[in-house]
Amino acid sequence: MVFKKRMIFVSLFACLTVLMSLKLFALDQSHNIFKQRREKLASMLDEGIIIIKSTESNQRNLYEFFVPNSDNHDFIYLTGLETADATLVLCPGSPEYSEILYIKGNHQEIKKVAGIEHVFPPENLMVDLSNAFTDFSLLRYTQRIRKPLSSEISRVLYNQGKKKVIYFNFPRFVNLEERPPERLDFIHRIEKFSPKYEIRDASDLLNRLRMYHDEYGQEQLRRAVDITGKAIRECMKSVRPGMTEAQLRSVFRFVCDFNGTDQLGFHTTVRSGPRIKGESSSRRTKVMKEGELIVIDCGAEVNHYTADIKRTFPVSGKFTAEQKKVYNILKRVQEACIRMVKPGVTMKDLQEKAISLLDEAGGYGKYFGWGTSHFLGMDVHDVGNNLIPFKPGIVITVEPGIVLPEFSVELEDDVLCTEDGYEWLSQSIPREVQEIEEFMKKEGIGKYLNE
Ligand SMILES: [Mn+2]
Numbered sequence: 001m002v003f004k005k006r007m008i009f010v011s012l013f014a015c016l017t018v019l020m021s022l023k024l025f026a027l028d029q030s031h032n033i034f035k036q037r038r039e040k041l042a043s044m045l046d047e048g049i050i051i052i053k054s055t056e057s058n059q060r061n062l063y064e065f066f067v068p069n070s071d072n073h074d075f076i077y078l079t080g081l082e083t084a085d086a087t088l089v090l091c092p093g094s095p096e097y098s099e100i101l102y103i104k105g106n107h108q109e110i111k112k113v114a115g116i117e118h119v120f121p122p123e124n125l126m127v128d129l130s131n132a133f134t135d136f137s138l139l140r141y142t143q144r145i146r147k148p149l150s151s152e153i154s155r156v157l158y159n160q161g162k163k164k165v166i167y168f169n170f171p172r173f174v175n176l177e178e179r180p181p182e183r184l185d186f187i188h189r190i191e192k193f194s195p196k197y198e199i200r201d202a203s204d205l206l207n208r209l210r211m212y213h214d215e216y217g218q219e220q221l222r223r224a225v226d227i228t229g230k231a232i233r234e235c236m237k238s239v240r241p242g243m244t245e246a247q248l249r250s251v252f253r254f255v256c257d258f259n260g261t262d263q264l265g266f267h268t269t270v271r272s273g274p275r276i277k278g279e280s281s282s283r284r285t286k287v288m289k290e291g292e293l294i295v296i297d298c299g300a301e302v303n304h305y306t307a308d309i310k311r312t313f314p315v316s317g318k319f320t321a322e323q324k325k326v327y328n329i330l331k332r333v334q335e336a337c338i339r340m341v342k343p344g345v346t347m348k349d350l351q352e353k354a355i356s357l358l359d360e361a362g363g364y365g366k367y368f369g370w371g372t373s374h375f376l377g378m379d380v381h382d383v384g385n386n387l388i389p390f391k392p393g394i395v396i397t398v399e400p401g402i403v404l405p406e407f408s409v410e411l412e413d414d415v416l417c418t419e420d421g422y423e424w425l426s427q428s429i430p431r432e433v434q435e436i437e438e439f440m441k442k443e444g445i446g447k448y449l450n451e
Contacts, residue, residue, distance in 0.1 A: 032115030033216040034080045037209065038099060041078065042092035044205045048165025049153060050090040052078060052202060053183040059175045067266055071181065073378040074169045074206050076304050079114040085122050089129075093156035097149050100128075118149065132157070133164075133193065166190065167202040172383060203383065211375060211384030212393030218416060220305035221376070221395055222425060224265070225414055227300040228307040229429040231255035235270075235296055236313050236430065236439050238446025239288065245270040246285040248294070251446045256300040265299035265306020266380045272315060275408045288315045293323055295410045299380060308380050308397050309426050310412035317440035324433050327409045329364060330402050331431060333357040334411045337372060338398045341415050341422035347373045347386045347396070354400040367402045376414055390417045395425070 041050065058071035069082075076082050079101065086103035100118045102125040103110060111119055120128070131143075131150030136158050144151045157164045168187045191197050213221065234255045235248055248270045256264060272288040288294060292315045299307040312327060314320075319327060336357055337350050354372045359365035373396045375382040384394065399412035411431065416423040430436045 033214065034078060034113075035115035037214070038078050038088075038090060041205060041209055042090055042098065044208070045090075045092055045167070047093075047160045047163075048167060048198075048200075049093075049157065050088075050167040050202055050205075051187075052088040052090075052169045053186065054082070054084055054086040055181060055183060056084045058171060059173070059178045059181055067379065070173075070379050071169075071171050073304065074202065074210075077206070077210060077378060079116070081110065081114055082304075087122070087125050088116075089153070091153050091156055093160065094152040097152045100149065102128075129153075129190075133190065162196065163198040164194070164196050165198045165200060167200045167205065169206070170201045170203060172203060207383045207385065210377060210382070212391060213377060213395055213416070214393070217305060217377065218393075218395070220303045221307065221414065221416070224261075224300050224302040224305050224307040225309065225425045225429075227256055227259045227261055227302065228298060228309050229426065230259055231300065232296060232298065232309065232311050232429055233439065234444050235446070236311075236436065237442045237444025238449075239294060239313070239315060239317075239440070239444075240447060241288060241290040241315050243446065244285050244287050245272055245294075247446065247449070248288070248296070251444070251449075252296065252298055254445070259300075261300040261302060262304075263301050265301040265308065269295070269297040271295045271297075274406060275403050290316045291320065293319075293407045293409065295408060297410070297412065304378050306376070306378070306380050307414055307426070308376055308412060309414060309429065310399060310401075310410045311429065311431065311436075312409045312411065313436050313440065318437055319433055323407060323409070326364075326402055326404065326407075327433060329358070329361045330400060330409045330411060333361065334398055334400050334413065337400065338413060338415055338422065338424055341390065341396070341398070341417055342420065343391050343417060344389045346389050347371070350396075350398065358400065358402065364402050367404060368400055369403065370399075370401070372400055373397055392417055392419050 052075050054075040055071045057068045072082060075086065075088060078088055081103065083103050083105060086101065089100040090098065092098050097118060099116045101114060101116045102120050102122045104122060107119045111117065128150050131147050132153035134154060136151055136154035139151060171181055187199055191199055231252045235251050238251045239248055249268045252268050253264065271284060272286060272292045272294045293312050294315055295310060295312050297310045299309060314323065333354055337354050340350060340353060351372045355365040355368065358368055375384040375386065376395045376397055394417045396415055397412050398415055401408060401410035414425040416425055430439050
């Protein structure tokens with residue numbers, strides 16, 4: 001009897017263990033951030049399928065902030081993978097084949113990272129889609145059995161209505177002077193087969209998703225800001241008259257690399273002395289002189305998320321009285337704008353506030369010639385609709401400046417909109433005059449580089 005009881009107990013325990021491990025496995029899968037993102041995207045879809053192609057690089061663009069792999073960010077956002085020649089197909093209308101990935105490499109590993117069950121080599125894509133775009137009801141029963149995936153996509157497309165809707169990742173920016181990206185050939189080829197295909201831009205859905213950062217995205221941004229802060233501090237400690245702007249840029253890059261960034265989110269600017277109108281300042285190499293102010297505009301990138309921060313500090317380690325006065329005006333204006341950030345506020349509100357405060361402080365509004373804010377995320381000027389009121393999860397920069405003929409002061413900070421206000425991600429990077437001057441007395445690595 002005792003023995004039996006023990007047996008029952010042991011089997012119960014074994015059953016529980018199995019159940020618990022299954023539960024854990026299920027939790028693990030549902031906690032895959034990329035899977036969650038795909039499910040959210042799928043829930044926004046009213047009909048059709050989504051095809052997202054990875055890209056090696058995008059068109060040469062007209063904007064300095066559009067980094068070479070910007071076009072790949074949708075694919076990385078949804079899969080966590082950055083392999084070239086890969087295609088993600090989402091077919092939410094199919095219970096069995098809602099997510100399919102065509103990609104090179106170790107498929108077991110890929111399944112784990114992306115949380116996708118159906119992974120195939122890239123060469124299967126055209127065959128599978130050719131079958132899928134053939135009317136399901138025209139297929140013989142044997143074809144349906146042998147090609148379950150294609151039959152499923154076909155069934156979904158043909159059952160949903162008169163139009164066969166395909167969402168596709170078109171580029172965000174257009175440069176008509178350059179050859180169009182190759183992936184557009186693929187979508188145009190599909191379009192030619194039937195007037196029933198309706199090709200829509202997946203960015204209409206993806207922008208609405210990507211502009212509100214999930215926990216994972218927020219965490220990567222905090223890490224990117226943190227490393228950027230370390231590198232800026234090192235630049236403050238390292239600078240001295242006689243050093244070139246390029247040398248200070250290399251200090252920034254070194255500290256970022258040292259702290260494990262994958263790459264920089266955009267080309268670093270180090271500008272000493274006044275801004276010159278029309279000059280592209282990102283590749284300057286000028287020697288920095290006593291009495292000048294330096295503006296550094298920079299951002300480390302962590303897991304494809306970038307910071308975007310500006311600090312202004314004196315080459316000599318000490319602000320002049322005039323520099324200090326103007327700097328403090330800008331600092332107060334920027335702070336007031338940052339403290340405005342909360343749900344419901346718009347970018348236009350911040351812009352108007354910045355201009356009016358700069359004007360009140362002594363007519364400085366006319367010395368500020370760019371936008372106060374832009375979205376920040378995987379791209380340094382990230383996707384999102386900048387006309388609608390803020391909601392929790394958006395991350396913006398707040399970056400007013402005062403550009404005088406003699407010198408310019410510029411500050412840029414990264415701010416997350418929360419439920420009831422904001423989180424100032426870059427607040428701890430030195431910005432008070434006294435704090436900067438004290439900090440600059442310390443020895444930095446740049447001071448030893450010419451020994
Ligand atoms: Mn910026």
